[in-house]
Amino acid sequence: MADQNHDIALMAHLMRRAGFGAQYAELEERAAKGYDATVEELLNPEVNPHGMDLDVAERCFIEWSHQTRGVPEYFAFRMINSRCQLEEKMVLFWHGILCTADSKTQSYPTSYDEIEMFRELGMGSFRDLLVGISRDPAMIFFLDNCLSHKGAINENYGRELLELFSMGVGMDGEFNYTEDDVKECARAFTGWTIANNIPGQPYGRYHAQFVYNPEDHDEGTKTFLGETGNFNGEDVIDIIAKQPATARFISRHLYSYFISDEAQVPSWMETPPKDPETIKMLEDEYFRSGYNIKAMLRVLFHSDAFKNARFQRVKSPVETVMGTMRLVGDWTEPKPGFEFIFDEMKHMGQELFNPPSVEGWHTGQEWIDGGTLVHRINFTADFVGDVNQPGVREIINRLADVGPLLSPEQMVDTTCLLMGHYELADETRQMMASSLEKGGTIHTDTEEFGNRVSELLQMIVATKEYIYA
Known part of the structure; x- marks a missing residue:
């Protein structure tokens, strides 16, 4: 009995971290299957087990039409109902790092394409994911790369690609790149833009499309992170992907998201990892696997650091709300009123599709203050106090x-x-x-x-x- 309880407790820990929690019956089912088998199932999601396709959702909820609004609610619905819990958890992970915000883009169809790109590439090669986000119309518009031209560069995307998306400002007290690297990076991405917008009326907004304009691309020689050549955007990403700083950056993000709250990202240059041994293990796997995120996750979930890190992370508002829904068994099928669930996450400090800045959300203890804590307790207590759930x-x-x-x-x-x-x-x-x-x-x-x-x-x-x- 003690061994069985240990197995179920470990499975509960895995499902809280690699998903949004699970009811006890599911924990028993997964524990009987075994920890290793469950990890592999999570790492290799099925094709369509997410509860409800978007086109079906739009027939159940007219207000969810991707032509108008509702994509955040659909994202939340999938977190509750998808059997592929890790896939949805990784979408949320990348949404908090490779950040765009609807407050600027104002195009849910384009944001939906970005989320689908995270689902497709989020557990594959980090190099391919960086290419994907660099071609993402929402990101191109959000960070103004559509305003960056040969001979008149806009540095926004080049800077954030290095600072917040891949390497970080510095590591072990040393800077990872220079201002010249930012400029050369921006030059490499000239010509990566989006097609002209289709008018939003009378039928609503449509998906924006990536366009490469060779006439607007800077073909000059560039020197970036110590290498010289006629680089384009993909060449720059190839150079970024092989940097030790990139392995450290991704490893610390995965550690903080799945194992234990780390220091906030802006302090990483001067603040060493809290668990250097585990970070080094993840860095080694990053290079061994050819920058493969799934391989890094497999190492992470089988590590002692992960298995022994129960209740060492403050739940985000999304984790709190989605975990409550999965615990009480609500919203397993369409019904009116889901906007209330989405709004509660916003009141707790995390609005999907609207992170506070390109830096994303600050996590850990910063999720909690007097107001957000009251919202957490009241929301959760209302649902678990309903004996009809x-x-x-x-x-x-x-x-x-x-x-x-x-x-x-x-x-x-x-x-x-x-x-x-x-x-x-x-x-x-x-x-x-x-x-x-x-x-x-x-x-x-x-x-x-x-x-x-x-x-x-x-x-x-x-x-x-x-x-x-």
Whole structure:
């Protein structure tokens, strides 16, 4: 029994990090399949197991039409329902690094193409992903590369490609590139632009298209990161991909996203990794695999650092909301009102398709302040307190199966287990047990029992422990 609980606890940890959580029945199913097999299933997603195709969604939700709005809601719906949880988690990962914002682009069809590009390339070669984002119409418009011309460069994309998308400003106290490298990078990407916009009326916006204009490309010799040649954008990306700084940059991002909160990106030049051994292991795999993200993830999920890092990351607002939906079993099919779910993430500090800047969202403890914490607790408590939710009913029924009577401690411990093996501090656990004891003997065969379970669930999600994944 102890081994079985350990396997399920490890699976719960994997699904919180490599996905958006799972109900206990799914954890049992995956634990029976085995950790290694589950990792491989997550790394190799199926073709169409995401719950609902966009064209079907648009027939169920007219307001979700990609010609007008609704793509963020569809993105969120897939996070809840997709069997390919890691694929959706990686889309969110890249959305927070290779950032564009609808506040500027104002074209959901183009943003949707970007998200689909992340799904296609997000676990493949990092070199190919950099080419993909450099050809992405949303990015070209967002960082003004369509305004960069031969003889009159715009440095925005060249700068952010180096600073925020691939290498970072510096490593181990040394700068990774110079201002001249930024200018040469921008020259290499001249001619990478987008086609003229199709008018938005009367039928709504259409997908923007990438265009290469050879007449606007700077064919002159360029010197970039110590190499000289008549470089174009792909040549520059080839040079970037082989830099040690790029391996470090991607490794630290993966570590912070999947293992434990790191320092914020702007401080990485002067702040060494908190776990140099694991970072080095990921860097080595980056080069060994030919810059392959899937290979790096496989090493990460099998590392002791990952397996021992339970509850060391503050959940993002998206993880909080999506995890709650998956726990209670809501929004597994179309119904009115999903915009409320999307808005709650925004109120907690994370609006999909609108990161606060090209730097993305600051993570870790910076997710939490007095206002956002209240939103987290209220939102989560409302859903887990609803005994009509399928996932809440399942927890109630499983607790009842334990026996006709439960001790307060037994009820607290089993409920935490059924929520995904959450771990409470001894003081918190005893406080909850004392609260249950005041309510009298816990009979599992009474009508009152369901309400007592929902009240306990509300207490658990209000703890500081529940903030962490």
